[in-house]
Amino acid sequence: GQQLNQSPQSMFIQEGEDVSMNCTSSSIFNTWLWYKQDPGEGPVLLIALYKAGELTSNGRLTAQFGITRKDSFLNISASIPSDVGIYFCAGQPGGGSQGNLIFGKGTKLSVKP
């Protein structure tokens, strides 16, 4: 089946640092979504992208829909402690049904000891 490769798998952040993560696929996606999940909670939608090349911001978060429609990245600027959590990319495959999202395995953000 279709897969999304999300990297990095985990990363440590120090307050104030910028963070970057990305997702790639071997096939085309119509929509890219970025979610954050805290322990014991459901994923919360951060940003939705609909067009190739689209760049969208939500506060300190910026995400882009790749030109080839096969990738997307998420940047977090000036990270703060509450940014800790697991970030997931999700995509709706080309030709796929509205409700069938494919998810990456997640990027776990932790605070540097």
Added chain:
Amino acid sequence: KAGVTQTPRYLIKTRGQQVTLSCSPISGHRSVSWYQQTPGQGLQFLFEYFSETQRNKGNFPGRFSGRQFSNSRSEMNVSTLELGDSALYLCASSATGRTEAFFGQGTRLTVV
């Protein structure tokens, strides 16, 4: 607007039993999808319902089933539970024609 509500939050069941999980979508949302989340496999799509009809189905055995009612509320059922069914089951709702899925807090199912 109230978010997606899932009940119960936690469940412990024995192998061989069956379980029913419930999901109330955001008011006005007619599409409800279900996902299974495990540490090893991540988030995997189970099925999607729209206007009481199953519109899409993931790659899960027939022991996993669901339904949607006229008020868009949805239930999923797992019969003959196996240890490997232990997971966080997430429900998400979407507005008609929109891809953005809004998730509930999930039901943590433990099979012993």
